Amino acid sequence: SAVISQKPSRDICQRGTSLTIQCQVDSQVTMMFWYRQQPGQSLTLIATANQGSEATYESGFVIDKFPISRPNLTFSTLTVSNMSPEDSSIYLCSAASQFTTYGYTFGSGTRLTVV
Amino acid sequence: AQTVTQSQPEMSVQEAETVTLSCTYDTSENNYYLFWYKQPPSRQMILVIRQEAYKQQNATENRFSVNFQKAAKSFSLKISDSQLGDTAMYFCALSVPEKLTFGTGTRLTIIP
Numbered sequence: 001s002a003v004i005s006q007k008p009s010r011d012i013c014q015r016g017t018s019l020t021i022q023c024q025v026d027s028q029v030t031m032m033f034w035y036r037q038q039p040g041q042s043l044t045l046i047a048t049a050n051q052g053s054e055a056t057y058e059s060g061f062v063i064d065k066f067p068i069s070r071p072n073l074t075f076s077t078l079t080v081s082n083m084s085p086e087d088s089s090i091y092l093c094s095a096a097s098q099f100t101t102y103g104y105t106f107g108s109g110t111r112l113t114v115v
Numbered sequence: 116a117q118t119v120t121q122s123q124p125e126m127s128v129q130e131a132e133t134v135t136l137s138c139t140y141d142t143s144e145n146n147y148y149l150f151w152y153k154q155p156p157s158r159q160m161i162l163v164i165r166q167e168a169y170k171q172q173n174a175t176e177n178r179f180s181v182n183f184q185k186a187a188k189s190f191s192l193k194i195s196d197s198q199l200g201d202t203a204m205y206f207c208a209l210s211v212p213e214k215l216t217f218g219t220g221t222r223l224t225i226i227p
Contacts, residue, residue, distance in 0.1 A: 001162075031213055042206060042217045043160075090158060096213070103150055104215060106160035 002027050002095050006107030013083055013114050020079045021110045023093035028073035030097050034066070037090040037109070046091075049076040083114045117142045119209050121218035128197055129226050135182075136192045136221045138207030145169075148210040149183070149190045154220075155203040163205070166190065197225050 003026045013019050023032070032049040047055040047068055055068035070076040080087055093107040118141045128134040140149070151163040166174045166183050174181050178198075182191045194201055202225045207218040 033214070042219045043215075045214060045216075048214065092158075092160065094160075094215070103162040103165050104210075105162075106152075109158040111158070 001103070002029055002097060002105045004093060004095055004105055004107040006093055006110060008110055009108060010111040011113070013112065015084050015114055017083055018079055018081045019083065019112060020077050021091055021093070023076050023078075023095075023107050025074045025095050025105075028097070029095040030073070031095065032070060032076045033094040033104075034068060034076075034078045035092045035094060037092060039089070043092065046078070049078075080112065083112075085114045088112055088114050117144075117209050117211050117216040119207050119216050119218035121207055121221050123221045124219070125222045125224070127224040127226055130197060130199060132197055133193060133195050134197055134223065136194075136205050136207075136223065138190045138192070138218055140188050140190060140207070140209045140218075142188075142209060142211050144211045146211075149181075150208040150210065150215070151179070151181070151190075151192045152206045152208060152217075153201075153203045154206065160206075164192065194223075199225050199227060201225050 005024045034046040035043040037043045045058050046061045047057040049055050049068050049070040051070045067079045090109045090111050092109045094104045096104045120139045147168045149166045153161045153163050164174050164176045164179050178195045180193045204220045206220045208215045
C-alpha cells in the first residue's frame with residue numbers, strides 16, 4: 001500500500017495567520033482526503049482532494065477557510081486560513097488507490113495549536 | 116447518510132487475554148467495506164483489518180478477527196492474546212464506497 005509523508009508534524013501559530021500542510025505519497029493514488037481530528041475525538045472528513053480540479057467539501061467546511069490543492073496524483077496541500085484557537089486540532093491526509101485491497105493509508109498527522 | 120456507532124468509549128484487559136470491541140453501522144447501500152483502524156499515541160492511523168460486505172466469511176489477520184453480522188449491521192473486533200502494543204484508540208469505519216465514516220472510537224488499554 002502507499003506510504004504518505006505529511007509535514008509539518010506539529011506547529012504553533014498565531015491567530016489570524018495561515019498554515020499550509022503538505023502530503024506526499026510515494027505512488028500515484030486515485031483518491032486523497034483531508035480529515036480533522038479534534039482532541040480526544042474521531043476523524044471528520046473535511047474534503048476530497050481532486051486532481052486538477054476544485055476539492056469537494058463536506059458540510060460545514062468551506063474553500064475560503066480550507067483551500068486545498070492537488071496538482072498531481074501524488075501530492076496535496078491543505079491550508080488552514082485566518083486561524084483561530086478553535087482550529088487547534090490534528091489534521092490528517094489519507095490516500096487510497098486499491099482501497100478494496102489495501103484500505104486507506106494515512107499520513108502521520110499535523111498537530112496544530114493556535115494561540 | 117452513513118453512521119457508525121461504537122458504544123464502548125474505554126476498555127481495559129489484562130495482557131494475554133481476549134477482548135472484543137463492538138461496532139454497529141447503518142447504511143442503505145449493499146456494496147460497502149468495513150475497517151478497523153488503530154491509532155496509538157503516535158497519531159498514526161494503522162489499518163488492522165478489512166471486511167467486504169459481500170463476503171460472508173469473517174476476516175482474520177493473525178490475532179485479530181471480526182464478527183460480521185450483515186443483517187444486524189454489526190462489525191465487532193476480537194483481539195486474542197492481547198499485547199501491550201495493542202494499547203491504542205480503535206476506530207471502526209465504513210466506506211460506501213470511497214469516503215470513510217468513522218465511529219467515535221474505543222480507547223483500549225492492555226494491563227501488564
